[in-house]
Amino acid sequence: MASATDKLSPKDVSNHFSRVTKHRVPSQVKRFYQYFSIPGIGNLAGGLPNPNYFPYDTLEASTAVPDRFKPTPNNPVDPPATDLTLSALNLSDPAAASRVLVPHDSAEPNPLRKIDLTTALQYGTAQGYPPLYSFIREFVQEHLHPNVPYKGGAEVILTVGSTDGFSKTVEAFSNIWDSERDWIREREGLLCEEFAYMNAIQTARPRGLNVVPVAIDDEGMLAYGKGGLEDVMSNWDTNKGKRPHLMYTVTMGQNPTSGLLSLTRRKEIYALAQKYDIIIVEDDPYWYLQYPSALELSNKARGQSTSPKSPAAVNYNTLDGGRSSGYEFLDSLVPSYLSIDVDGRVVRLDTFSKTVAPGCRLGWITAQPAVIEKIQLITESSTQQPSGFVQSLIAELLMGPSSHGDPGKGGSKDGSGWKFDGWVRWLEGLRGNYERRMQVMSQILEDGMYLIQGSAPGPTKPGRAEEDDFEIVKKTQLYDFAWPAAGMFLWLRAHFDTHPLYEKVGGQRLANAFWVFLTAKPYLVLLAPGVMFSPTPEIAEQVGWQYYRLCFAAVDDELVAKHSKGTVDAFVDYWAIDDPKKIDDLLDDVGARAASVENALQNQASFATNPIFC
Numbered sequence: 077m078a079s080a081t082d083k084l085s086p087k088d089v090s091n092h093f094s095r096v097t098k099h100r101v102p103s104q105v106k107r108f109y110q111y112f113s114i115p116g117i118g119n120l121a122g123g124l125p126n127p128n129y130f131p132y133d134t135l136e137a138s139t140a141v142p143d144r145f146k147p148t149p150n151n152p153v154d155p156p157a158t159d160l161t162l163s164a165l166n167l168s169d170p171a172a173a174s175r176v177l178v179p180h181d182s183a184e185p186n187p188l189r190k191i192d193l194t195t196a197l198q199y200g201t202a203q204g205y206p207p208l209y210s211f212i213r214e215f216v217q218e219h220l221h222p223n224v225p226y227k228g229g230a231e232v233i234l235t236v237g238s239t240d241g242f243s244k245t246v247e248a249f250s251n252i253w254d255s256e257r258d259w260i261r262e263r264e265g266l267l268c269e270e271f272a273y274m275n276a277i278q279t280a281r282p283r284g285l286n287v288v289p290v291a292i293d294d295e296g297m298l299a300y301g302k303g304g305l306e307d308v309m310s311n312w313d314t315n316k317g318k319r320p321h322l323m324y325t326v327t328m329g330q331n332p333t334s335g336l337l338s339l340t341r342r343k344e345i346y347a348l349a350q351k352y353d354i355i356i357v358e359d360d361p362y363w364y365l366q367y368p369s370a371l372e373l374s375n376k377a378r379g380q381s382t383s384p385k386s387p388a389a390v391n392y393n394t395l396d397g398g399r400s401s402g403y404e405f406l407d408s409l410v411p412s413y414l415s416i417d418v419d420g421r422v423v424r425l426d427t428f429s430k431t432v433a434p435g436c437r438l439g440w441i442t443a444q445p446a447v448i449e450k451i452q453l454i455t456e457s458s459t460q461q462p463s464g465f466v467q468s469l470i471a472e473l474l475m476g477p478s479s480h481g482d483p484g485k486g487g488s489k490d491g492s493g494w495k496f497d498g499w500v501r502w503l504e505g506l507r508g509n510y511e512r513r514m515q516v517m518s519q520i521l522e523d524g525m526y527l528i529q530g531s532a533p534g535p536t537k538p539g540r541a542e543e544d545d546f547e548i549v550k551k552t553q554l555y556d557f558a559w560p561a562a563g564m565f566l567w568l569r570a571h572f573d574t575h576p577l578y579e580k581v582g583g584q585r586l587a588n589a590f591w592v593f594l595t596a597k598p599y600l601v602l603l604a605p606g607v608m609f610s611p612t613p614e615i616a617e618q619v620g621w622q623y624y625r626l627c628f629a630a631v632d633d634e635l636v637a638k639h640s641k642g643t644v645d646a647f648v649d650y651w652a653i654d655d656p657k658k659i660d661d662l663l664d665d666v667g668a669r670a671a672s673v674e675n676a677l678q679n680q681a682s683f684a685t686n687p688i689f690c
C-alpha cells in the first residue's frame with residue numbers, strides 16, 4: 077500500500093463529463109458563502125426569510141439507542157452462528173429509547189457543530205448541512221473508506237438519497253441521445269448487471285443511453301468468460317453506438333440477486349475499467365448488511381464441506397498493509413471499489429434509506445474532488461440541499477449538542493449523540509436482525525427445495541419378498557437459490573422444466589400463472605417476478621421469467637417464516653396440477669388483476685397504498 081506521500085493524484089476524468097456538465101460554472105451565490113459565517117455580520121445580501129417566523133420552535137423525537145438490536149458475529153463459527161428456532165425470531169430487546177431535541181437556537185459559534193432550526197431550516201450550502209456534512213465526511217474518510225489510494229482522498233456531498241445521487245451522476249457523465257436527432261455513433265452506453273435495479277435503468281433509458289448488461293454469477297458481475305465485462309467490451313460493435321464508458325453496479329447485496337462481489341473479482345473488474353476507461357458508479361445501500369453465516373449455513377445444509385474452524389474474520393482494511401477503520405465490524409466487511417480506486421474513476425452512492433428510513437430522502441456521494449465539484453454545481457441548480465428538517469434531526473441524533481450552552485439533545489441515553497461508535501453499533505444491530513431473518517427464510521426454502529414423491533410402504537404381506545416394500549422415491553427439484561451473502565433479498569430460480577405440464581403449457585405461461593397462484597388463498601404471498609429486474613426485453617424473455625425476488629426485510633419477524641412456508645406450500649401444490657385448464661384459469665386471473673391494478677392507479681386515493689417499487 078502506497079504511503080500518503082507517494083500516492084498519485086486522481087486522474088483527470090473530465091473527458092467523460094457531459095456537454096452540459098462541462099458548461100456548468102459555479103453559482104453566483106457561492107462566493108457569498110464564506111461571508112455568511114462571519115460572527116455578527118448583518119446579512120442583507122441573501123434573500124433569506126426571517127428564522128423567527130418559522131412555525132417550528134423545536135424538533136423533538138423519541139428515538140432508539142444504538143444497541144437496541146442484537147448483533148451477529150463477524151466470524152460465524154465463534155460464538156454459535158444462530159438459533160433457528162421460531163422463538164429466536166423475536167429479535168429485539170424491549171425498545172430502548174432516547175429523546176432527540178433540535179433547539180430553535182444554539183449559541184455554538186462553530187458552524188460545523190451548531191445544530192439548530194435557525195440554521196437548518198434556512199437556505200444552506202449544497203454540500204449539505206455543515207454539521208452533518210462534517211460528520212459524514214469524517215466517517216467516510218476515517219472509518220468507512222480509510223484506504224482510498226489517490227492523493228488527498230475522496231470528497232463527499234449530501235444528496236436526497238441514492239436515486240437523486242444516481243440521477244446527478246448520470247447527468248454529470250452522459251449526454252442525452254435521441255434517435256431522431258443524433259447519429260448512432262454518438263449514442264453512449266451504461267453497463268449494468270444482467271439483472272439490475274430497475275429504477276436506475278429507468279433513469280438512464282429516457283436519456284437514450286444504450287443499456288448494456290454484463291453476465292453475472294452468484295457473486296455479481298463477471299470479469300471474464302462469456303458475456304463478462306472483457307467479452308462485452310472487446311467485442312463491442314460500434315454499429316450499436318459508442319463503447320460504454322459508464323457502469324452502474326450494485327456490489328453488496330445486489331438488488332435483486334443479493335450477490336456480494338469479492339475483493340478478488342473487484343480487482344479484476346477494476347483493471348478492466350482502467351483498460352477500457354470506464355467510470356464505475358457503485359450504488360451501495362446494503363454495504364453493512366453482509367452475512368458471514370450464509371456460506372457456513374448453506375454448506376452445512378447442502379452437505380458440503382465446511383471447515384470445522386473457519387479462519388478468523390478477514391480484516392480487509394489491513395490486508396494489504398492499509399489502515400484499520402477502527403472498528404472490527406467495518407474491517408470485516410468486503411470494502412468498496414473506492415479502496416482500490418487508484419485513478420479516481422469510482423463514484424459511490426450511499427443512502428440513509430436502509431440505515432434510518434427511506435422517507436428521510438437523504439444520502440451522499442463519495443468520489444474524487446473534481447467529480448464532487450461538478451455534482452455540487454448540479455445540486456445548486458436542482459435540489460439545492462436535502463431537507464433541513466431531516467438533516468438537523470439526523471445530525472442531532474448522531475452528534476448531539478456541542479456544549480452545555482447548547483439546549484439540544486442527542487440520541488444517547490445521556491443526551492449526547494450516538495457518535496461514530498453508536499452509529500457503527502446501530503449498523504451492527506441492523507445487520508444482526510436482517511441476518512437472522514435471512515437465515516430463517518433460507519432454511520425454510522432450503523428444506524422445501526425438493527418434492528419427494530413415493531409409494532408409502534405397505535404392511536409386509538406374508539410370502540412377499542421384503543424388497544417389494546421398498547418405497548419408490550422420486551425427487552423433483554422445485555427451485556434453487558444461493559443463501560444471500562448480503563442485502564435484503566433472496567433470488568430464487570424456479571425449475572419450471574420439472575413441472576408435469578412444462579411440455580404442454582410452456583415455461584413462461586407456467587411462470588405467469590404461478591405468480592397469480594401464489595397471491596391466492598391459502599398462500600397469499602406476493603413475490604417480485606424476475607422480468608421486473610431484466611434490463612433488456614431479451615433477458616426477460618430468455619431467463620427473467622424463471623426468477624422471483626423475495627424480500628426478507630419488509631415484513632414483521634414472524635411473517636418471514638409464515639410467508640416463506642407459504643411459498644414452499646405453493647410450489648408443492650402447483651407442481652401437483654396436471655390439468656392445463658387450471659393454468660388457463662389462473663392466466664385469465666392475471667388479466668383481471670392487471671386491470672384492477674390499472675384502475676387502482678387511476679384512482680388518486682389509492683396512491684397511498686401503492687408505494688414505489690424498490
Ligand SMILES: Cc1ncc(COP(=O)(O)O)c(C=O)c1O
Nearest residue numbers: 237238239273326331427429690
Ligand atoms: C440498489 C438500490 N439503489 C437505490 C435504492 C434507493 O435508494 P434511495 O432511497 O436512497 O433513493 C434502492 C432501494 O431499494 C436500491 O435497492
